[in-house]
Amino acid sequence: MEENRQTSNSTTESISSDLNDNELYGSTLAFQDLTFDKKLDIRAIQRTFEGAYIRTALGQLSFAMVILKVFSKDFVLVGTTYTIHGILILIAATRSRDELNRVLLWEPSSSELLHHQYPHYASGIGSEVESSGDSTSTATATGAVTPWTVVNNRLVVTEASSLLPETQSPPGREYYVTGGSTIMFLGILSMVNYIVLFYLLYRMN
Amino acid sequence: MVLRKLNMRLKNEGAVARDHLANERTFLAWLRTSLGFASGGVAITQLIKIAHQLNQQTVKTSDNEILDEVMYLAWHFNQEKAEKYLGPSFVLAAIVILAVGLWRYFASQYWLLRDLFPAGRGSIITIFLISLLLIVASFGLVINVHS
Numbered sequence: 001m002e003e004n005r006q007t008s009n010s011t012t013e014s015i016s017s018d019l020n021d022n023e024l025y026g027s028t029l030a031f032q033d034l035t036f037d038k039k040l041d042i043r044a045i046q047r048t049f050e051g052a053y054i055r056t057a058l059g060q061l062s063f064a065m066v067i068l069k070v071f072s073k074d075f076v077l078v079g080t081t082y083t084i085h086g087i088l089i090l091i092a093a094t095r096s097r098d099e100l101n102r103v104l105l106w107e108p109s110s111s112e113l114l115h116h117q118y119p120h121y122a123s124g125i126g127s128e129v130e131s132s133g134d135s136t137s138t139a140t141a142t143g144a145v146t147p148w149t150v151v152n153n154r155l156v157v158t159e160a161s162s163l164l165p166e167t168q169s170p171p172g173r174e175y176y177v178t179g180g181s182t183i184m185f186l187g188i189l190s191m192v193n194y195i196v197l198f199y200l201l202y203r204m205n
Numbered sequence: 206m207v208l209r210k211l212n213m214r215l216k217n218e219g220a221v222a223r224d225h226l227a228n229e230r231t232f233l234a235w236l237r238t239s240l241g242f243a244s245g246g247v248a249i250t251q252l253i254k255i256a257h258q259l260n261q262q263t264v265k266t267s268d269n270e271i272l273d274e275v276m277y278l279a280w281h282f283n284q285e286k287a288e289k290y291l292g293p294s295f296v297l298a299a300i301v302i303l304a305v306g307l308w309r310y311f312a313s314q315y316w317l318l319r320d321l322f323p324a325g326r327g328s329i330i331t332i333f334l335i336s337l338l339l340i341v342a343s344f345g346l347v348i349n350v351h352s
Binding site for chain 2: 037040041044045047048051052053055056059060063067071072074075078104174175176177178179180181182183184185186187190191193194195197198201202204
């Protein structure tokens with residue numbers, strides 16, 4: 001038991017010195033290990049938002065440009081509806097992306113780490129640190145032991161999140177919020193666009 | 206907003222987020238398909254308009270009796286049938302495809318929450334029939350103009 005503590009302590013120290021290089025310059029986010037699952041999630045988010053949504057919006061805007069520049073003057077209103085549609089898709093995509101990133105890739109900001117206690121994030125390390133005795137961790141106002149410290153007004157993580165017990169996953173990736181509202185918004189928006197388009201094309205004769 | 210009620214908060218175990226994001230991308234693929242049909246409708250309307258204008262000029266300037274007759278028929282056909290209905294019918298197809306995509310998204314979501322996935326058949330048959338109908342109609346237009 002004593003030996004175990006010794007090993008974990010030395011591991012902690014070596015990682016701590018590494019992590020001091022990993023302080024995030026000017027960022028409010030704490031350093032956080034990316035687990036395999038989290039990387040997969042990030043890639044899926046990028047495929048969806050930076051890929052599919054943006055492609056849809058750009059397709060609309062490109063064709064709007066073709067209509068407005070190449071087609072005859074009767075199609076000005078059609079081109080305008082295309083432009084509005086493309087811009088609204090872009091806005092919906094951005095909003096949805098930000099919202100999902102906030103939920104899925106949540107990381108505690110430095111002020112959150114200092115002023116609040118996140119038991120899920122801190123409890124495992126707290127006990128570890130207490131037993132090791134010579135921790136570099138700081139105590140917050142609430143008295144909880146935290147795996148981070150503030151150096152020169154910058155947040156420095158002093159414990160690796162890989163030292164969390166296996167049963168505790170890192171923060172973030174706990175919940176997923178489905179994009180039903182964005183999908184329904186796009187559906188209704190496109191339906192309105194098509195109805196307007198139908199009217200404009202039918203009226204053209 | 207009222208639409209927010211459609212957002213569901215799920216526990217992200219395993220590939221839950223990835224599954225639902227893939228479902229979202231599939232809807233976007235449906236949306237792009239339907240937008241493609243709508244854009245095709247706009248383009249066809251413009252093309253027929255150009256053909257119409259060219260035909261009018263040709264009818265006026267041609268001294269060939271048969272050519273005049275053909276151009277008159279083509280012009281007549283364009284004016285009465287194609288120009289009026291082909292473009293808007295592409296937009297109608299876009300509406301149907303979008304509705305199928307929306308239905309497919311929420312159906313897939315319903316079954317994903319129950320660890321199942323619905324294999325698509327009706328949606329594929331629908332898009333096949335719609336495409337076939339519009340292709341045949343466009344082909345008919347070409348045949349009519351040139352016969």
